[in-house]
Amino acid sequence: MSNSIISAEKDTQVGNVTDLDLDGGEVFLRTNGFTNDRIQELMDDRARNKVLIRKVDLILMPLLAGTYTLQYIDKSALAYSAVFDLLTSTHMTSNQYSWLASIFYFAYLAAEYPWSFLAQKTKMAKVVSGNVVAWGAMLMITASCTSFNGMAVCRFLLGVFEAPITPCFMMIVGMWYTRAEQPFRAGIFYSCNGFGAMVGGLLTFGIGQTKTIAVWRAIYLILGGITVCWGIVMFVFLPDDIISAKRFTLEDKALLIGRGRLNRTGIINRKIKWYQIREALIDPQVWILFFFMLLNETVNGGIANFSKLIIKGLTGNALTTVLLGIPFGAFQLFWVLSGTYIASRIPNCRTIIMCAYLMPTIIGVCLLWRLSHETRKIGVLFGYYIVGAYVCSLVLALQMPATNLGGYTKRTTSVALVFLAYCVGNIIGPHAFLAKEAPIYQTGCKVILACSSAQFVLAVCLRLLLIHRNKQRDAAAASAVGTDGAEAAAGDELNDLTDFENPRFRYVL
Template sequence: MEDSKDIQVGIITDLDEGEVFLRQHGFTNEDLQRLLDDTARNKALVRKVDLVLLPLLAGTYMLQYIDKSALAYSAVFDLLPSTNMSSEQYSWLASIFYFAYLVAEYPWMFLAQKTKMAKVVSGNIIAWGAMLMITAACTSFTGMAICRFLLGAFEAPITNCFMMIVGMWYTRSDQPFRAGIFYSCNGLGAMLGGLLTFGIGQIDTIAVWRAIYLILGGITVLWGVIMLILLPDDILSAKRFTLEEKALLVGRGRLARTGILNHQIKWYQIREALIDPQVWILFLFMLLNETINGGIASFGKLIIKGLTGDALTTVALGIPFGAFQLLWVLSGTFIASRVPNCRTIVMFMYLIPTIIGVSILWKLPHDTQKIGVLFGYYIVGAYVCSLVLALQMPASNLGGYTKRITSVALVFLAYCAGNIIGPHAFLAEEAPIYQTGCKVMLACCSAQAALAVCLRLLLIRRNKLRNAAVAAEPAGEGEEELGDLTDFENPRFRYVL
């Protein structure tokens, strides 16, 4: 009775809400251990979570990639002459999208933490679908720039919220592959988007680029309504799970010592995120990674068009890039999930195909070695696996809900900045090889490899110090799970490598 009273009068602000849920419903540590020891029940529950969440996350990510790529698809057809845009203005359209990300990302994350995450996500999906449809009415660079900015603002919370959702519902060993499943749908989106655009390209009643925006926007609005109905806000309020299933999910979350949910913004945790070297290494890693992505996403199709000269052939030849990306992301995240403490190694190794691919794009003659150049373009996308693991690191490798939210947001700021910078390394006068862009991508990959090594060494050192400290002075059993503690505060927290 006393515990219940304490919770009512305010201790809830210091506790993770998963712990409050367990207390309110009378689940003891012994009850949780009994549930955790039931292997069959755990496997069945993970399958149920996969069926509830992954199709929704994967479908959204596929649509997000296709919608985000609508600009690149449109440029292959008749967008530039229809709107009297130059190549330089086109580069700025690619960057404007991510300026909006920078502005909107943290406010959306703040709102998602304070209110209902699923409703924030679903509302934004509907809004960005509507914005795509409005883009079809544009006739100038100014109109395109405004729509592109608003599209970026509405897409801004999706990746961050999805990483937090995966961090909430899955154990740390399960997280990389689950994040890989929905993020690999970028590759699926590249394939389906190519096929869809190829079909839309046969339309001759209206401008093809306008048809692209209208059709993709309509599909996205319908998907947003589905998400609004089906996506749960969090474990504790999910309607399709029983009390015991929710308790088991909270218990599984306890194993990571990262916490489940806390709606209170804790300023000291924000300060801690800002002084954590791990966060800044991930920030720099992401900045470099997305500088590569910004260039490839905006100019990859134009590199292919330089080989073929035909719009429909360009779209068709871009489809295998998505298949390769699917392979890179799923294979890398599967390895990271199955092999303990190898995430930073995978982050390092999956940069190597990108370095090889960029070198091929740069040095192989584009007029006589077209198949070789295409292969180089297809394998460039391996860096995306490193991106997924780096994006997931703050959600799975930091304690304290506000610290995790802040760190995810910071790393995503670098995501935006890199995508703003990347397109401007691809100079119009260097088409179709874009030598400066290739040099920048090679420099970014090399620096990323060094950062992956630094991150691994930092985390190894932290774990060794914690092991030594606990061995010398063991902490009270279970005390650290009760509070919404950061990884710095919790002596039993261990970092995944």
């Protein structure tokens, strides 16, 4: 019944195909006279493809990676500050500190979909770069706070301004790269969480030597100033989309759009299609990803905000705690890059990797929970270092909507739903770590163990669902041979079709 409703609404909205109904990339090709034969000729030129993708990498990856490094460091400024003098300087309790961690994601939750909607309707790069400047300014303002109330307001606004970054970056990767190339590219910038942990640790160690003002205020002022400068760089150099990018020739753009056709997900379409929103809401794949992300970020919300306090319980010294956190970043860098590289090189193994990279997290949290923090400190540290492997599963799950969903509005809606779960999980996570259980936080460890195990089951369910769908489509395609299949194949790329509408769409496992 739901499919018939979608079809009826689509017929009412669409009617005859117009430029508004076409994907923006197809409009560009038609306007500039690029035929299918010419596109295929460009795509067959392997040398040109390699040069072009290298150019795209050199333009996009440093900007995305740099932004993600700063985002992680800036978001972690709260955890770094708590190791030093934040709690005593602002007269905060441990429970209020937990709420500061959650408030950020309440804001993220409220702002993420409006920003994604604005990015689709206007210029994505300008939305991103403007918010980078704004969150840098908000960090600097935070340094003036003297109470929990002031910190809460600044933390909320920081969440508002950081909200569009990850969803927009996932959409950018989905726009510029083929499905085979997307996991590793997403992994490159997301692994900068690990790089950010290392750089942030070194920066904080250096800032921790200051004697002129409170260390936590110096952390916020310096990190905020760096971020404002970076936001200006983003504004100048990050392209809004393939079509308007200034550093590419018409043939380069045509080739990039032709490569995008291979994804069968479209390049960009600024028209909001309500039937695609409805389709996203009834797609089981979207809801599996939703709950996978909810569990994943419940884990993250606890680890990101309390792991450093666990390590401080081992050492008792703030500067030593900061230094011991640096290897955690190196491990996270390894987990994300290795997992996403394998996912890019081996077809249809993404859900398998999502399962495999949850195992170190399960082992690590067991070590944190069960080993003595007095006599087994090295074992506890090792558990802390390997627990971050879940981030690789996060990256692959984040990329799934851009990879496995057709229709621009359906993709943006699904990304928004997944990030809703992202926010809710990060709100829940810190509250599982009870102050009375410091420094082991037994309840928090149990919650992480339960969430990671449930994620494993969800990843298996997702794989089985996608295998079933591909088999159904292969069977339908085989029975359609010799009818009007060739004609449909020639035309299915001209519209902004969802994966449900396009019979040639195949899901990546």
